Amino acid sequence: MIQLPKNFETYPEARKAGFLRMKELKDRGQRVVGMFCSFVPTELIYAADAIPIGLCAFTDEPIPAAEAHLPRNLCPLIKASYGFALTDTCPYFYFSDFIVGETTCDGKRKMFELLDEIKHTHVMQLPPSRTGALALESWKAEIIRFKEALEQFYQIEITDDKIREAIRRKNHERDVMLRFLELGKCKPAALSGYELGTRLDAAAFSFDLEARCAEVEARTAEILADWNANKKGTVSNRPRLLVTGCPNTGVRDKIIKAVEDMGADVVCFDACNGLRDKLRKVDENLPVMDALAQKYLDITCSVMSPNPQRLTDIGDMIDQYQADGVIEIILQACHTYNIESYEVKRYVTEQKGKAYLCIETDYSKADSGQIATRLGAFLEMLG
Ligand code: SF4
Ligand code: SF4
Numbered sequence: 001m002i003q004l005p006k007n008f009e010t011y012p013e014a015r016k017a018g019f020l021r022m023k024e025l026k027d028r029g030q031r032v033v034g035m036f037c038s039f040v041p042t043e044l045i046y047a048a049d050a051i052p053i054g055l056c057a058f059t060d061e062p063i064p065a066a067e068a069h070l071p072r073n074l075c076p077l078i079k080a081s082y083g084f085a086l087t088d089t090c091p092y093f094y095f096s097d098f099i100v101g102e103t104t105c106d107g108k109r110k111m112f113e114l115l116d117e118i119k120h121t122h123v124m125q126l127p128p129s130r131t132g133a134l135a136l137e138s139w140k141a142e143i144i145r146f147k148e149a150l151e152q153f154y155q156i157e158i159t160d161d162k163i164r165e166a167i168r169r170k171n172h173e174r175d176v177m178l179r180f181l182e183l184g185k186c187k188p189a190a191l192s193g194y195e196l197g198t199r200l201d202a203a204a205f206s207f208d209l210e211a212r213c214a215e216v217e218a219r220t221a222e223i224l225a226d227w228n229a230n231k232k233g234t235v236s237n238r239p240r241l242l243v244t245g246c247p248n249t250g251v252r253d254k255i256i257k258a259v260e261d262m263g264a265d266v267v268c269f270d271a272c273n274g275l276r277d278k279l280r281k282v283d284e285n286l287p288v289m290d291a292l293a294q295k296y297l298d299i300t301c302s303v304m305s306p307n308p309q310r311l312t313d314i315g316d317m318i319d320q321y322q323a324d325g326v327i328e329i330i331l332q333a334c335h336t337y338n339i340e341s342y343e344v345k346r347y348v349t350e351q352k353g354k355a356y357l358c359i360e361t362d363y364s365k366a367d368s369g370q371i372a373t374r375l376g377a378f379l380e381m382l383g
Contacts, residue, residue: 001261002192002194002195002257002260002261003192004192004194004195005195008195008198009198009202010198011058011198011201011202011249011252012059014198014201014202014205015202015205017205018092018205018206018207019091019092021205021207022053022091022092022095022207023091023095025051025207026095030050030051031048031049031050031051031097031098031154032050032051032053032092032095032096032097032098033045033048033050033051033052033053033096033097033098033099033100033150034052034053034054034055034092034093034096034098034099034100035052035053035054035055035099035100035101036054036055036056036081036100036101036102036108037056037101037102037104037108037272038272038276038277038299038301039102039104039124039126039296039299039301040052040100040102040124040146040296041143041146041292041295041296042166042170043163043166043167043170043282043292044143044146044147044150044158044163044166044292045100045150046166046169046170046209047158047159047162047163047165047166048150048151048154048156048158048162049156050097050098050150050154051207053092053095053096053204053207054092054204055081055084055085055090055092055093055096055099056077056081056247056249057077057080057081057083057084057090057250058077058080058247058249058250058363059080059250059363060076060080060250060362060363060364061080061083061089062079062080062082062083062084062086062087062089062090063076063079063080063083063363064083065083065086065087066079066080066082066083066086067079068086069082069086069114070082070111070114073332073333074107074333075105075107075246075331075332075333075334076250076331076332076362076363077246077247077250077331078107078108078111080250080363081111082111082114082115085115085118085119086118093119096119097153097154098120098122098149098150098153098154099115099119099120099121099122100121100122100123100124100146101115101121101122101123101124102123102124102125102126103123103124103125103126104126104301104303105303105334105335105336106335107333109123122146122149124142124143124145124146125138125142126139126142126303127139127297128303128304128305129304129305129306130297130298130304131306135297136293136294136297139293139296139297140289140290140292140293143289143292143293143296144289147163147289160287160288163288163289163292164284164288167282167284167288167291167292168284169209169210170209170282171281171282171284172213173209173212173213174277174278174281175281176213176216176217176220177200177203177216177278178275178278178279179217179220180196180199180200180216180217180219180220181196181200181268181269181274181275181278183196183220183223183224183227184196184267184268184321185267185320185321185322186224186227186231186232187236187240187322188231188234188235188236188238188265189236189238189240189265189267190223190224190226190227190231191223192260192265192266193241193243193256193260193265193266193267193268193269194252194256194257194260194266196266196269196274197248197249197252197256197266197269197273197274198252199216199219200216200273200274201249201273203215203216236265238263238264238265239263239264239265239324239325239379239382239383240264240265240267240321240322240323240324240325241259241264241265241266241267241268241323241324241325241326241327242266242267242268242269242270242314242317242318242321242323242325242326242327243255243256243266243268243269243270243271243274243326243327243328243329244269244270244271244314244326244327244328244329244344245270245271245328245329245330245337245341246271246329246330246331246334246337247271247272247273247331248269248271248273248329249273250331250363251329251331251361251362251363254361254365254367254368254371254372255327255329255359255361255371255375258368258371258372258375259327259375259378259379262372262375262376262379263379264379264382266327267321267322267323268317268321268323270300270310270313270314270317271329272301275313275317276299276300276301276313277299279313280295280298281295282294282295283295300313301336302336302337302339302340303336305336307340310340310344311343311344311347314326314344314347314348315347315351315352318348318352318354323354324354324355324382325354325355325356325357325378325382326344326348326354326355326356326357327356327357327358327359327375327378328341328344328345328356328357328358328359329359329361330358330359330360330361331360331361331362332360332361332362338360341358344356345358355378355381355382357374357375357378359371359374
């Protein structure tokens with residue numbers, strides 16, 4: 001079994017612990033903006049003196065209620081997120097004054113129409129490609145429209161100075177989170193992939209950006225000191241894995257924890273709760289709207305077509321983190337990641353010469369046994 005620190009909080013515990021903190025902040029008049037995706041420029045939310053809170057749901061509890069309105073054959077993340085709103089069982093949705101969605105995939109795009117009937121949802125129109133002369137211009141226009149929607153909703157003015165300050169704070173946070181994720185480069189592994197992913201997800205429920213950074217920095221230093229004192233120079237025969245694909249929080253136990261309990265180390269995440277949005281920062285020298293448009297168009301999510309930078313990033317991660325194999329996680333009915341998995345497999349096996357396993361799943365526990373069997377066979381193949 002993987003070793004976790006004594007005071008370790010699981011994701012559901014951290015999420016629950018944040019409820020009370022959020023209520024206290026709301027009682028003091030704190031503005032809160034709910035969101036669903038890495039494409040949303042959180043700098044504008046901070047510049048509006050609001051707190052951004054992720055509303056993506058990672059449990060199957062609200063899914064049956066959602067299926068009364070949504071098709072069963074839909075991504076569990078979309079169904080669960082809508083189900084929480086529909087049943088009024090997510091305090092973070094309840095506390096959000098303003099919801100921002102985005103036209104990333106078809107499922108979310110159509111779900112937001114229904115969500116808007118529950119609470120006003122501003123939808124950012126994301127271009128389907130980052131290439132072509134109009135992509136950057138149209139995305140910049142959407143970012144300006146989002147800023148204006150926040151200004152109108154809160155009856156405030158969001159100045160360039162406020163945005164510049166928010167860019168600086170968010171870039172610092174990216175640096176801090178990146179340094180934590182880069183602990184995965186240590187060989188042998190300095191900590192479990194389960195902790196790497198959980199701690200970053202949990203950090204989102206620490207609402208003071210600077211305090212959040214301080215907590216993660218302290219844990220990074222602690223792990224590094226322990227690695228230097230006790231592990232550096234030792235040899236491990238545990239295979240090192242890179243995890244890529246859809247958001248993995250809702251399936252962490254049955255895939256990431258399971259494979260680590262079987263004797264592997266997950267050392268790197270090409271995911272929205274991993275390296276994907278932290279590799280490139282917002283350019284602090286550009287005019288603020290140009291800088292935000294550039295940064296947030298460059299996220300290597302499979303909803304972008306074409307998306308060659310994702311393959312290049314995965315290749316760099318395999319090299320830098322010394323990965324022996326790649327596990328791709330596809331949430332059921334996520335067409336863009338599912339189709340792109342063909343290219344990822346070809347790239348990983350043919351260009352990088354590494355083993356590749358693709359797992360398509362949902363939030364239920366029904367396939368845990370079958371997944372464990374496939375993970376076991378994959379590790380055997382890695383030797
Ligand atoms: S995987 Fe893509 S659509 Fe999903 S949260 Fe990340 S950027 Fe957004
Ligand atoms: S995992 Fe895929 S289908 Fe689900 S919300 Fe993200 S992009 Fe859409």
